Amino acid sequence: MKKIILLLFSILSLGIQAQVNLVPAPQKVTVGxxxxxxxxxxxxxxxxxxxxxxxxxxxxxxxxxxxxNATLVAGKQGDIRLTTKKxxxxxxxxLNVKANGIDINAANxxxxxxxxxxxxxxxxxxxxxxxxxxxxxTDAPRFNWRGFHLDVSRHFFTVDEVKEIIDLMALYKLNxxxxxxxxxxGWRIEIKKYPLLTEKGAWRIxxxxxxxxxxxxxxxxNPNLLIPKKNTRVENGDTLYGGYYTQDQIRDVVAYAKxxxxxxxxxxxxxxxxxxxxxxxxxxxxxxxxxxxxxxxTPLCPGKxxxxxxxxxxxxxxxxxxxxxxVHVGGDEVRKDTWKECPDCQxxxxxxxxxxxxxxxxxxxxxxxxxxxxxxxxxxxxxxxLEGGLSKTATVTWWRTWVPDAPSQVxxxxxxxxxxxxxxxxxxxxxxxxxxxxxYEYDKEMLKGMNAKQKQHVxxxxxxxxxxxxxxxxxxxxxxxxxxxxxxxxxxxxxxxxDYDEFYSRLPKQFAMLHKLNVxxxxxxxxxxxxxxxxxxxxxxxxxxxxPLATVRYTTDGSFPNKNSQLYNGPVKVxxxxxxxxxxxxxxxxxxxMMKADFLKxxxxxxxxxxASKLTQGLNAAWYNYRGEKCREIHKAPFNxxxxxxxxxxxxxxxxxxxxxxxxxxxxxxxxVYTFSLMSDDGSWLKIDGNMVVDNDRPQSPHEEVSxxxxxxxxxxIEVRYFDSNGGMLRLWVFDTKGQKMQPADIYFK
Numbered sequence: 001m002k003k004i005i006l007l008l009f010s011i012l013s014l015g016i017q018a019q020v021n022l023v024p025a026p027q028k029v030t031v032g033x034x035x036x037x038x039x040x041x042x043x044x045x046x047x048x049x050x051x052x053x054x055x056x057x058x059x060x061x062x063x064x065x066x067x068x069n070a071t072l073v074a075g076k077q078g079d080i081r082l083t084t085k086k087x088x089x090x091x092x093x094x095l096n097v098k099a100n101g102i103d104i105n106a107a108n109x110x111x112x113x114x115x116x117x118x119x120x121x122x123x124x125x126x127x128x129x130x131x132x133x134x135x136x137x138t139d140a141p142r143f144n145w146r147g148f149h150l151d152v153s154r155h156f157f158t159v160d161e162v163k164e165i166i167d168l169m170a171l172y173k174l175n176x177x178x179x180x181x182x183x184x185x186g187w188r189i190e191i192k193k194y195p196l197l198t199e200k201g202a203w204r205i206x207x208x209x210x211x212x213x214x215x216x217x218x219x220x221x222n223p224n225l226l227i228p229k230k231n232t233r234v235e236n237g238d239t240l241y242g243g244y245y246t247q248d249q250i251r252d253v254v255a256y257a258k259x260x261x262x263x264x265x266x267x268x269x270x271x272x273x274x275x276x277x278x279x280x281x282x283x284x285x286x287x288x289x290x291x292x293x294x295x296x297x298t299p300l301c302p303g304k305x306x307x308x309x310x311x312x313x314x315x316x317x318x319x320x321x322x323x324x325x326x327v328h329v330g331g332d333e334v335r336k337d338t339w340k341e342c343p344d345c346q347x348x349x350x351x352x353x354x355x356x357x358x359x360x361x362x363x364x365x366x367x368x369x370x371x372x373x374x375x376x377x378x379x380x381x382x383x384x385x386l387e388g389g390l391s392k393t394a395t396v397t398w399w400r401t402w403v404p405d406a407p408s409q410v411x412x413x414x415x416x417x418x419x420x421x422x423x424x425x426x427x428x429x430x431x432x433x434x435x436x437x438x439x440y441e442y443d444k445e446m447l448k449g450m451n452a453k454q455k456q457h458v459x460x461x462x463x464x465x466x467x468x469x470x471x472x473x474x475x476x477x478x479x480x481x482x483x484x485x486x487x488x489x490x491x492x493x494x495x496x497x498x499d500y501d502e503f504y505s506r507l508p509k510q511f512a513m514l515h516k517l518n519v520x521x522x523x524x525x526x527x528x529x530x531x532x533x534x535x536x537x538x539x540x541x542x543x544x545x546x547x548p549l550a551t552v553r554y555t556t557d558g559s560f561p562n563k564n565s566q567l568y569n570g571p572v573k574v575x576x577x578x579x580x581x582x583x584x585x586x587x588x589x590x591x592x593x594m595m596k597a598d599f600l601k602x603x604x605x606x607x608x609x610x611x612a613s614k615l616t617q618g619l620n621a622a623w624y625n626y627r628g629e630k631c632r633e634i635h636k637a638p639f640n641x642x643x644x645x646x647x648x649x650x651x652x653x654x655x656x657x658x659x660x661x662x663x664x665x666x667x668x669x670x671x672x673v674y675t676f677s678l679m680s681d682d683g684s685w686l687k688i689d690g691n692m693v694v695d696n697d698r699p700q701s702p703h704e705e706v707s708x709x710x711x712x713x714x715x716x717x718i719e720v721r722y723f724d725s726n727g728g729m730l731r732l733w734v735f736d737t738k739g740q741k742m743q744p745a746d747i748y749f750k
Contacts (some may be wrong), residue, residue: 001466020135020436021509022121023178023485024173024492025502031316032134033098035126038068045078051088053259054112055082061116065123066130069191080104082112087461092140095119097132097271107140114139114173115263121171124513125735143416145460146491147176148484150476152427153183153276154209155467156202156231157476163256164473168481168519170260173490178328179461180267181245184275184297185209189266189321193279201276203233203242209468210241216469220594221560224474224520226571231471250321258323265380269330270311271300271364277310284310286342297333302364303344312371325378326395329368332382362388369394372443383410390415397462399426402655407446411454413479413487419446420462422701423729425487427479428466429701433525434679439463440486440500456724461485474520481521485510504546511547515587522593523547523584527709532693532707534673540598541580542571550592554582560577563589577601608715612667615749619664626659631685631697634659647744648678648720648732660730662720664750668711672737678720679704681728687719697721702729715749 020031042062046055055610056073058080062068076083078101085105093106093115102119106112118139122132147294148169150157157165181189187201210227217225231243245253257264274296278284278614283306290298298306318327336357336427339345349360362385369379369391380395383406388408390396393415401423410417419425424438449456463484470476489503507524514521524546533539552568553561561583568582578599582700601629621644626637637659643651648662666688668674678686678694681702686694694703722730734742 011600014148020122020133020138021125021506022118023298023506024489025511026118026137026139027494027497028136028138030136031650032098033135035129035131036097036102037101038066038070038123038130038132040060042068042070042080043073043076043078044070044080045073045082047076047081047083049074051082053082053108054116054261055382057113057259058082058116058119060322061120062123069131082106084108084112084221089140089497091144093118095135095137095139097122097135099134102132110175110261113170114141117171117173121513124516125509134315141173141456141492143460143491145176145462146174146488147418147420147460147462148174148480149178149180149420149462149464151183151465151467152181152188153180153186153467155189155213155239155471155475156186158230158243159245159249159253162253165476166253166257166260166262167441168477168517169262170456172484172485173492174488175262176460176462177262177264178267179264180269180466182268182276183273186242186244187276189250189268189318190246191314191317192247193317194310195275196280198244200280201333202244203235203240203475205238206241210471213471221591224472224478225469235470242461243484247317247321248356254322261731263324263326265326265328266318267328268314268318269332270368271302271361272296272332272334273301273330283307283308283375286338286345293335293337296333298338298363299334299336300673301342301344302339302360302367303342303346303348308364308367311368314682315368315371315375319375325343326380327372327377327387328380328397329365329372330382331361331365331385332399333345334384336361356388359388362390366391366396386410390585397457399464407458408449408454411450411457414453414457416457416458416459418462419458419596420464424702425461425463425595426466426701427463427483427487428468428470430704431479431483431522431525432679432704434704435483435539436486436504436524439483440490440498440503443498444494454678458466461487461491472740478520478522481514481519481727482507482510482524495628496734497575507546509654512549512635513651515549518588520586520590523550523586526582526584526595528550529582529595530675530706530708531596531598532573532709533597533599534602534708534710535574535599536602536604536710537575539574539578540571541574541597541599541602542580543582545584547584549587550584552582552584554580556580559595562591574599575601602710604710604712605691605716607712608665608689608717610665610715612715612749615644615665617713617745618750619645619648619662619748620750621651621654623651623654624659624661625657626723627725628659628723629683630698631683633724634661634721634723648730650722650728650730654727658724659724660720660722662722664718664748665715666718666734667715667747667749668713668736670713671711673708673710673733674737675706675708675733675739677704677706677733678731680722680724680730682724684720684730685720686732690717719746730734 044055059070062070080102088107091110093111095115096103104115187197213225250606260653285298286301339357372379383398396410397418401421407417526542526543553565555561580597582595623640626634682699684696693709694705694707
C-alpha cells in the first residue's frame with residue numbers, strides 16, 4: 001500500500017511540478033487552472049486579533065517578494081482571508097487559492113504561518129509575476145519540533161543577520177530556533193547583574209579559530225571565511241573580536257521570531273563551556289588557575305553555593321526575555337579532573353551521598369532544573385545529562401552518535417528526545433554527496449528498537465551549526481542550504497509521502513527561488529568525476545550539475561578557477577594525465593567550492609600470484625589501541641587482536657581507541673578501471689598492491705573520497721587503514737568497470 005501511495009504522490013508531483021513545487025512536501029495538493037493576481041491595495045482580512053500579527057507578516061512578505069502594497073482589514077471580508085477553524089489537524093492548515101481570492105483556514109496561529117510559508121513559495125516560484133497559481137493544499141506537520149540551531153559564541157552574528165536566518169526558517173516551516181548564546185569563546189547576552197560578562201566576556205584577542213578561518217579563506221579563495229571587520233574593535237593596540245546582544249535586542253528578535261511562528265530556545269551552557277564567565281568573576285572555579293585542559297576548559301565548581309547562586313541569577317534574567325517553555329542548560333563535554341581534587345566538590349559528593357563526579361554533574365544539573373521548573377520552565381540538555389541520572393522532566397537533545405542507545409534510554413524513561421546526531425545533523429560539517437540523502441532518510445534509523453510508547457517521546461529533529469570555523473552569515477547559509485531543505489522535509493512530511501528521488505527532482509525550482517533571494521547556498525557536488533579518475537588510453541572529463549542556473553568553469557594549470565576561466569560546455573577528452581580544478585558559479589557570479597579531479601593515465605596493475613584454492617571469503621581486521629591521527633602510525637600502537645571481517649567495516653566489539661589495519665585480497669573479474677568509494681570518520685586510506693588508491697588520511701567528520709584504479713583481472717593485495725577515537729564509521733564500496741556496485745562476498749578473500 002505504501003508503494004502505491006508513493007507512486008500516486010510522485011505522479012501527482014510530476015504533473016504539477018511546473019506550477020507547484022513545495023518543500024517540505026504537503027499531504028495533499030490539488031491544482032486548478034489560472035491564478036490569483038495580486039494588485040496594489042490587495043486586502044488581507046484577519047478574523048481575530050490573534051491573527052493580526054500573521055496578517056502583518058503576510059503584508060511584509062507580499063511587499064518583499066512581489067512589490068505589492070497590501071492593506072489589512074479586520075474581519076472575514078478581503079482578498080486574502082485568514083481564519084482559524086476547528087477540525088483541522090494540530091498545527092495544520094487548509095490553503096485554497098482561487099482566481100477571485102485566497103482562503104487560509106488553520107488550526108491555530110502556527111498553522112496559519114505554515115500556510116503563509118506555502119503561499120510565499122508559490123509566489124516566489126511564479127516566474128517573477130505578482131500572482132499565485134490556483135491550488136488547494138491540506139497539510140499538517142509530522143513533528144512538533146523542527147529545529148534550527150546557531151552557535152553565536154564562537155563567531156558572532158548581528159541582530160539583522162539573525163533575523164535573516166529566521167525569515168528563511170519560516171519559509172521552510174522550521175519552528176524552533178536554538179540560540180547557543182554562551183560558551184568559552186564569548187558571552188553574547190547582556191546580564192544586568194553581571195555586566196563584566198559582556199563588557200569583557202564578549203570580546204577576545206584573535207584565537208586559533210579566527211586565524212584558522214583566515215587561513216582557510218586564503219587556501220580556498222573564499223572571502224566568506226574572512227573575519228568581518230564589523231565584529232572587531234581595537235583596544236590598547238590589540239584587535240579584539242566579539243559582540244553581544246542587549247536585552248532590548250533580545251526582546252526584539254524574540255518578537256520578530258514569534259510573529260513568524262518560531263519559538264526561541266536560549267542555551268546558557270553549564271557547568272562546562274563557561275570560561276567566558278569564569279575568567280571575569282572570581283570564585284566560580286574550583287581553583288584560581290583556569291584555562292584549557294587537553295580537550296576542554298575549566299568548569300564551574302558545583303561545590304560552592306556562590307556558583308549555584310550565580311547561575312540562578314543568570315537564569316532569572318533569561319526567563320524574563322524568553323516567553324516559551326524551554327531553556328537549554330547545555331551540560332556537555334565537562335572536564336571533571338578539577339572536581340576530583342577540589343575539597344568543596346568532594347564535600348558536596350559526600351554530603352549528598354553521590355558515588356562519583358558524574359553524579360556530581362547530574363546533581364548540579366538537577367539543581368538548575370529544579371530552579372528552572374520553579375520558574376515555570378522546562379529544561380533541555382545535551383545527552384550527557386543522562387550520565388549520573390536523568391530527571392523525569394528533562395528533554396534531551398541527542399548528538400553523540402557513539403552513544404547510540406541514548407535515545408532509547410531517554411524514551412524508555414518517558415522523557416522526550418530531539419534527534420540532532422553529529423552525523424548527519426551537524427551542518428557545520430562539510431557537505432558530502434551522501435549528506436542530503438542521509439538527512440532525508442534519517443527517519444529509517446531514528447525509531448529503531450523503540451516501542452509505540454517510546455516513539456511518542458520523539459518530538460522532533462534539529463540541524464546544528466557550530467561556528468568555530470564559520471565567521472560570516474554567508475558561510476552559515478552556505479553550510480545550511482540546501483541540506484536544510486532535506487531536514488525540513490524529514491521534520492514535516494509523513495514517511496509514506498516521502499521519496500528521495502522525487503524530492504531531488506524538486507530542488508532545481510528551489511535553487512532558483514534561493515537565487516532570487518540571494519541565498520549563497522552550496523551548489524551540490526558535481527556528478528560524473530571523482531578525485532582520481534583513471535584511464536588507460538583516453539579519458540573523458542564530463543560533469544553535470546544539479547543546479548541548472550549554475551555555470552562550471554575549470555583550469556588545468558593548478559590556478560583557482562575564476563569568472564574568466566574556461567567555461568565547461570560539454571565533455572572534454574584527454575589522452576595524457578591532466579589535473580582539473582572545477583568550480584561552480586551562481587548566476588550573480590558568486591564562486592562556489594572548488595573540486596580537484598585528477599585524470600591519470602595508468603597501465604593495468606598486474607595481479608599477484610596466490611593460490612585461490614587456499615583462500616577463504618572475507619578479510620582480516622587487526623585492531624590496535626591507537627590514539628593518534630595518522631594511518632601510517634597505527635601499527636606502532638598496542639595490539640588488541642585480530643577479527644574476521646566480511647567487509648571493510650568496523651568489526652563488532654571494536655570501540656574506544658580504534659586503529660584498524662584490514663588486509664586480504666581483492667578479486668576482480670576482468671581487465672579495466674575500477675572505482676573505490678571510501679568513507680570514514682576519522683581518517684583512512686586504501687592501498688592496492690602497495691599503491692595508494694584512496695587517501696582519506698586526516699582527522700575529520702564523515703567524509704567520502706572516491707578514486708579509480710586500472711587493474712588486470714585476478715587477485716590484488718588490499719590494505720585499508722582506519723583510525724578514530726570515538727568509534728565512528730568506516731565503509732568501502734567497490735564498483736566494476738560498468739559502474740555496478742560489487743558485493744563483498746564476491747571480491748574479498750584471505
